[in-house]
Amino acid sequence: MASLDIKELQRRMDGAINSFKSDLAGLRTGRASPNLLDPIMVDAYGSSMPLNQVANITVPEARMVAVTVWDKQMVGKVERAIRESSLGLNPITDGQTLRIPLPELNEQRRKELVKVAHQYGESARVAARHVRRDGMDSLKKMEKDGDIGQDESRQMSDKVQKMTDDTIAEIDKLLSAKEGEIMQV
Known part of the structure; x- marks a missing residue:
């Protein structure tokens, strides 16, 4: 039965x-959080992967997120993915690290x-x-x-x-x- x-x-x-x-954790409320970038997917190695699987995400300051990309060739793709996300962020590339200042809301x-x-x-x-x-x-x-x-x-x-x-x-x-x-x- x-x-x-x-x-x-x-x-x-x-x-x-x-x-x-x-x-919701990925939505920015004014304070930086590593979860902020959770919804971002990157085209990596022929498939779409979460950003945190191709880079290390840290919060060095209250209004700054740092993304350290593990593979040099992925830096451009990661930057593009962040720019094209609905989060309205503008990363600054510095070698393999992307610094993302969070503007005032x-x-x-x-x-x-x-x-x-x-x-x-x-x-x-x-x-x-x-x-x-x-x-x-x-x-x-x-x-x-x-x-x-x-x-x-x-x-x-x-x-x-x-x-x-x-x-x-x-x-x-x-x-x-x-x-x-x-x-x-």
């Missing part, structure tokens, strides 16, 4: 939240960052809804195949819906906290 794996659905919902948290830049945070939030909500849809589809199939009855199907779908609602509420809570952090002058 087949059954819906609630723990697996919960794990996937938690994954959406954790992914969202790491996306002006009102317009803060609003742009809030928009980016909202996009991340929407992506996380969509991921949670996909998990819900997969769970609901499994339930419908199990009911149709006669593996579970209508009542059990309804109970399980209520559980899946509650899990989805809780996940989306958590995403909204994280988003509003980050929005407050970004807009704080």
Whole structure:
């Protein structure tokens, strides 16, 4: 007899939240952080890799991030990836090290960052809804195949819906906290 794996659905919902948290950690709030560059992907050795897999990222000062690229040939690609990211950063190349000064956040830049945070939030909500849809589809199939009855199907779908609602509420809570952090002058 087949059954819906609630723990697996919960794990996937938690994954959406954790992914969202790491996306938010990459948003700049005015202080330098090595996590700031986490969302940046670099075309390296024929594939797209996270920046932290081709370079060492440090914070020598409160408003400065230093990126030391391990492979000399990658410096240009890393610089391009940072410039083309949605973070609005302008690296200064110094040999194999890129120094990235963080400009003061002006009102317009803060609003742009809030928009980016909202996009991340929407992506996380969509991921949670996909998990819900997969769970609901499994339930419908199990009911149709006669593996579970209508009542059990309804109970399980209520559980899946509650899990989805809780996940989306958590995403909204994280988003509003980050929005407050970004807009704080």
